[in-house]
Amino acid sequence: MTRTEFMQGNTACAEGALAAGCRFFGGYPITPSTEIAEHMALRLPKMGGVFIQMEDEIASIAAVIGASWTGAMAMTATSGPGFSLMMENIGYAVMTETPCVIVNVQRGGPSTGQPTLSAQGDMLQCRFGSHGDYSVIALSPASVQEMFDLTVEAFNLAERFRSPVFLMADEIIGHMRERVIIPDHVPSNQRKPYEPGSLPFRAGEDLVPGFPAFGKGYGVHVTGLTHDERGYPCATSPKLHEDLVKRLVGKVEGARGSITSCDILNPDAEVVFVSYGAPSRTVQQVLHDHPDDNIGHLRLKMVWPFAEMVLARFTNAEAFIVPEQNLGQIAREIERHTDKDVVTVPKLGGDLHTPGELYAIVENLK
Amino acid sequence: MSEEDWLRQDRLPHIFCAGCGNGTVINCTLSAVEQIGWKRQETVFVSGIGCSSRAPGYISTDSLHTTHGRALAFATGIKLANPQLNIVVFTGDGDLAAIGGNHFIHACRRNIDLTVVCLNNMIYGMTGGQGSPTTPMGGLSTTTPYGSGEPAFDLCGLATAAGANYVARWTSYHVRELTRAILTGLENPGFSFIESLVQCPTNYGRRNRFKQVADQIEYFKSHTILVEKAARMREKGEMIPPEMILAGEFVRRNRPALGVRP
Numbered sequence: 347m348t349r350t351e352f353m354q355g356n357t358a359c360a361e362g363a364l365a366a367g368c369r370f371f372g373g374y375p376i377t378p379s380t381e382i383a384e385h386m387a388l389r390l391p392k393m394g395g396v397f398i399q400m401e402d403e404i405a406s407i408a409a410v411i412g413a414s415w416t417g418a419m420a421m422t423a424t425s426g427p428g429f430s431l432m433m434e435n436i437g438y439a440v441m442t443e444t445p446c447v448i449v450n451v452q453r454g455g456p457s458t459g460q461p462t463l464s465a466q467g468d469m470l471q472c473r474f475g476s477h478g479d480y481s482v483i484a485l486s487p488a489s490v491q492e493m494f495d496l497t498v499e500a501f502n503l504a505e506r507f508r509s510p511v512f513l514m515a516d517e518i519i520g521h522m523r524e525r526v527i528i529p530d531h532v533p534s535n536q537r538k539p540y541e542p543g544s545l546p547f548r549a550g551e552d553l554v555p556g557f558p559a560f561g562k563g564y565g566v567h568v569t570g571l572t573h574d575e576r577g578y579p580c581a582t583s584p585k586l587h588e589d590l591v592k593r594l595v596g597k598v599e600g601a602r603g604s605i606t607s608c609d610i611l612n613p614d615a616e617v618v619f620v621s622y623g624a625p626s627r628t629v630q631q632v633l634h635d636h637p638d639d640n641i642g643h644l645r646l647k648m649v650w651p652f653a654e655m656v657l658a659r660f661t662n663a664e665a666f667i668v669p670e671q672n673l674g675q676i677a678r679e680i681e682r683h684t685d686k687d688v689v690t691v692p693k694l695g696g697d698l699h700t701p702g703e704l705y706a707i708v709e710n711l712k
Numbered sequence: 713m714s715e716e717d718w719l720r721q722d723r724l725p726h727i728f729c730a731g732c733g734n735g736t737v738i739n740c741t742l743s744a745v746e747q748i749g750w751k752r753q754e755t756v757f758v759s760g761i762g763c764s765s766r767a768p769g770y771i772s773t774d775s776l777h778t779t780h781g782r783a784l785a786f787a788t789g790i791k792l793a794n795p796q797l798n799i800v801v802f803t804g805d806g807d808l809a810a811i812g813g814n815h816f817i818h819a820c821r822r823n824i825d826l827t828v829v830c831l832n833n834m835i836y837g838m839t840g841g842q843g844s845p846t847t848p849m850g851g852l853s854t855t856t857p858y859g860s861g862e863p864a865f866d867l868c869g870l871a872t873a874a875g876a877n878y879v880a881r882w883t884s885y886h887v888r889e890l891t892r893a894i895l896t897g898l899e900n901p902g903f904s905f906i907e908s909l910v911q912c913p914t915n916y917g918r919r920n921r922f923k924q925v926a927d928q929i930e931y932f933k934s935h936t937i938l939v940e941k942a943a944r945m946r947e948k949g950e951m952i953p954p955e956m957i958l959a960g961e962f963v964r965r966n967r968p969a970l971g972v973r974p
Contacts, residue, residue, distance in 0.1 A: 370793050396792045401818040405785035408778065408815075412758075412789025415776060416797070420789070438779050560774040560790065561797050563753035567720070567769055569777035578723060579769060579777075 348529045355493040355520045356381035356423075359449060359513065360389065362497030363421055365532045368447070369395035370420035372409035374402055374428060377461040378517040379451035382423035403428035407435040411444045415568065417537075417559035419501055423449035427458060429468055430475070436510055437476030438570045440594060443508040443547070443555065445537055447500045450512060451520035452671075454696055463696025464517035466623055466671040470678075472512050473650050479591050481598040484512040484650035485607070486622035490524035496647060502535035503605065507597055508554050514649060516671060518624035518698065540564060545575040553597035599651050606653030608646050615642030616664045617711050620657075620680060622646040624698055625669040631701040632708070641708055649676060654683035665689055665711055669699045687711075715742040718752070720772045727766060729837075731917075731925035733884035733910030737831050738767050740887055740908075741800065744894035755798045758787040760812060763838050763912075764804035764831035781812030784819040787826050791971040795825070798898070805832040805846040809865045813845075820874030823902040823969040829894060830867060830905065833912035841915030848955070852919040867907050868962045877902030877969060879962040883909040883932035886959065893961065902969030909957060932957065 353361070360382050363371075371386040383399070390397040396413070400406040406422045413420040424432065429450045439446055454460030455467045468475075472484050483503050485496040497513055504511040540546060540558035546566045549555045558564040571579040572587045580586050611633065612618075617640060619629045626645045633643060642660050657666070657680065665687035668677035674690035681688045689707060693699050719742075728734050745755065755773045759765035761780035768775035778786045783801050791799050808816050808830050819826065835853055836842040843853040843860050846867065850859040871879045878900040882890035890908055897904030911917055911928035922928040937945075939960040942952050952958075 370789070372789060398788070398792055400785060400788070401814050404782060405788070405815055405818070408782045408785035409789030409792070411778075412776065412786035412791075413793035414789075415774075416790055416794040418793045420793070434779055435782065560756055560776075561754065561794055565720075565752065565772050565774060567775045567777070569769065570779060571777070 348527060350525060350527050352523060353490065353526055354381060355487070355490045355515065355522050356451065357385050358490045358493040358526050359423070359497045359515070360385035361528060362494035363447065363501065364389055364393060365528070366419065366498040366501035367534060368419045368421050368501060369393070370410065370413035370418045371395070371397045371422065372400050372406040372413070372420070373422050374400055374406050374424065376425045376428045378453055378520050379423045379425045379449060382449060382451070403431040404435060407432040407439070407448065410446050411435060411439050411442070414444045414446050415560045417557070419445070419505070421447040421449065423451065425451050425453045426455040426468055429471065433475045437478060437480065439510040440476065440480045440482070441570045442568050443594070444510070445504040445508050446510050447497070447504050448510055448512050449497070450514050452514065452516045454694070460696055462517065464624055464671055465694070465696065466516055466675070469514060469649060469672065469675040472514055479595060481595045482510060482512060482650055483507065483598060483605070483648065484514045485647055486514045486649050487519050487647070488623055488626035488645065489519065490522055491526050492647065493519060494526055494528065498532045499607070502533060505535045505537040506554070507601070508537060508557060509598060514623070516623045517696070546577045547573060548575040549593060549597070553593050553600065602651035602653045603655055605648065606656060607648040608644060608656055610656070610659055611643040612639050612641060613659050614662050615640050615660065616662050617708050618642035618644060618660045618663045618666050619704070620644045620646065620666050620668045620676070622649050622676065623671070625671060625693070628669065628699045628701055628704055632704050635701055636705060652679050657684050667691060667704070667707055669693065669704055715739060715746055718742045718745065718771055718773070720770055723770050726770055728763065729914040731911065731913040732763070733833065733912070734764055734767065734831055736884045736887060737829060737890065737908045737910055738770070740891040741829050741894050742771070743891050744898055745800070747895055748898045750798050754796060755800070756790060757800050757802065758783050758790065759802040760807040761838070762804040762807045762836070763833070764802050765807060767802040781807055781810070782815060783807065784812065784815040784826070784828070788819060788822070788824055791824055791826060795971050795973045799826045801826055801828045803828060803830050805830065805834060805867070806836045806844045809845040809867055817870065817874040820871050820876040820903050820905070823875055823877055823967050825901055825903070825969055825971040825973070827894070827897040827904040828906070830907045831910045832867065832907055833910045833916055835912055835916040837912050837915045841919065868905070871905040872963045875903070875967055876905045876963070877967055878904040878964050881907040881957070881959050881962070883936060883957065883959065884911060885929050885932040886936070896964070900964065901972045902967060
């Protein structure tokens with residue numbers, strides 16, 4: 347039965363994962379994401395799942411990838427320092443096309459930074475942090491409800507694309523408490539099974555191969571080395587490497603127009619806010635306080651792959667205002683795709699922008 | 713079935729150098745797996761990075777060739793998510809004891825039901841012969857050109873102290889003993905650790921007075937001393953020369969274990 351609860355963002359994330367079918371959590375305590383691990387430790391054993399606290403974040407993501415190869419839906423949750431440690435194995439998950447969900451409840455960096463305060467400083471690390479060329483999917487929740495909903499969505503996308511999917515939350519949304527509607531059933535997208543007789547890394551038109559889970563007798567070899575469609579290492583063929591990397595990037599980038607997820611308000615506006623995560627709440631307050639058809643809002647729920655075509659939905663846009671809890675990471679991406687003015691509104695230190703600060707920028711542009 | 717049925721014939725020839733000891737240990741492992749009667753579809757080989765870690769690529773079961781040092785963490789995830797699977801981890805001295813040292817001690821502490829075969833060649837072979845945590849004092853490598861000045865790790869001592877249920881050491885000379893030890897490891901619930909010293913003529917042997925492949929194997933033969941004999945010598949107050957290799961079974965016990973098939 348659909349139920350309404352008042353809960354914390356991190357708890358809602360864990361509940362979303364369980365609803366989506368997650369049955370393996372490997373993690374390591376780190377502020378401000380720890381409540382996700384704690385809630386999974388409480389809930390998973392009662393649901394026939396596995397919770398394990400690993401010795402560090404490198405081991406956590408490794409265990410998650412291992413579990414995923416048995417067919418389990420698996421996740422981890424962390425914050426900046428742990429996220430940095432996970433980078434090598436995230437690249438391994440990309441290369442081996444292993445579905446998994448990685449939650450980053452972002453805090454102030456670099457280094458140990460501000461463990462208890464909010465930031466969005468890992469948005470480019472999430473996109474580019476592991477070595478080599480690749481592409482990923484990243485969602486960014488702006489409410490406790492979305493901590494639930496977008497975690498479900500993250501699992502579905504991970505299964506569909508056989509890719510790591512990031513839930514790039516922030517401390518504010520992770521620790522916020524709000525009303526959440528938890529439905530009886532959530533949409534579920536299982537990974538496409540391997541068809542015996544095919545090859546384990548041969549993909550069809552969607553560029554995603556069927557998944558040959560361990561223990562089914564397929565005898566599949568999985569390696570982070572450049573591999574052929576059999577999964578066998580072949581690290582010296584330029585053509586094979588190029589084809590593989592282009593397929594891995596293409597399966598995500600090629601779908602960006604169809605999978606992108608955003609809210610659009612006032613598409614005829616000349617001044618348009620672009621936001622994701624906690625700063626979206628300030629933008630919503632500005633629009634609440636100053637209802638004006640000429641102020642638009644593009645709220646990205648999916649940040650990566652960046653679907654530049656949604657910018658064109660604002661046909662009269664003169665300027666994009668981009669408030670972020672970093673020095674302008676996604677603003678840089680927007681600049682790449684538009685000839686309109688892009689106004690970066692950076693905020694460091696953990697506080698949100700105030701509605702007054704953001705409205706002053708609109709006034710200045712008028 | 714025979715050991716050969718466990719090999720991916722279409723991946724041969726392998727990449728190991730002429731005279732390498734890895735093939736011997738892989739053969740002993742497959743022989744043990746064959747003797748215990750595991751089914752191929754229920755068996756997974758896992759490895760990290762390095763010469764030894766290429767072994768699963770030649771074995772016809774499901775196999776996961778992971779990142780450097782992390783094989784045990786990946787294997788932990790597989791085993792906990794599906795305890796029905798039998799898991800053997802191939803690793804090397806650099807993979808296990810240097811970059812993967814933290815995962816090693818925690819896998820022993822958890823006593824997770826894996827069998828780990830460590831092919832210890834005392835050198836980084838894949839990258840061309842750099843010193844490793846098990847390069848002996850004075851041993852020559854490209855990064856210890858004046859002789860290693862660091863004491864080597866005792867991997868079996870480490871595994872025993874950290875809580876593994878079964879710990880044994882042999883060498884590529886001791887084929888029958890090694891096979892028996894691996895078989896015992898496979899049978900034993902919990903974390904089983906079997907270290908095998910292996911000759912590396914290309915990168916260790918030729919820099920360290922072993923001009924021929926057989927010279928290092930001869931050395932393994934003449935410089936091993938059984939743990940029982942070493943214990944008797946210690947009781948009598950006799951000195952055990954530091955270059956001697958302690959071989960045999962260090963521990964076999966029944967601590968609480970994780971991931972054991974229900």
